[in-house]
Amino acid sequence: MASWLPETLFEIVGQGPAPSKDYYQILVKRSQVIFRWWKISLRSEHRSAQPGEVKETHEDFLENSHLQVQIALIFGERVLDYIFNLCEGKFDFLERLSDNLLLSIISYLDLEDIARLSQTSRRFAKLCMCEKLWEQIVKSSCDTITPDMQALAEDMGWRKMFFTNKLQLQQQLCKGKQNHGNHIEKE
Structure with a gap:
């Protein structure tokens, strides 16, 4: 399975903690970790400092x-933990899936499972609240979507439309038609 992975598994670039102006990069490749730095200083003794690089195998x-x-100080413990997992061969394949593919998968879940999934991470919380997901869910659960329903959903939001009961939806559609009719009469 690891052969399906790209050559570069992870990359992050950032500036050191204040007051440092230095820049750092970490590349985690399939077989090594590369740590690079660029010293940025107004001090004359550091102006001629060359960029540096350390290459280590995963084991090293x-x-x-x-x-x-150094990595924990610059990028934080979460990044260090993630790099540790990569070096130990623990790949998060789910993290590599595109949002569109995940939305397609999530749209097949039951509502209770979507609610549980939304509590697992920020990314899944964002995806589970996404209008694109709820549009897919509404369209798969309704036989037909009329142009009025489409306009209402785009106005109020697909998620809100899904959770609004049928009586309220019918009232909203009637109000929309009345407002549209009144608007035409005024012209």
């Missing part, structure tokens, strides 16, 4: 506590 990175501390 897991043993290099000095490099791990």
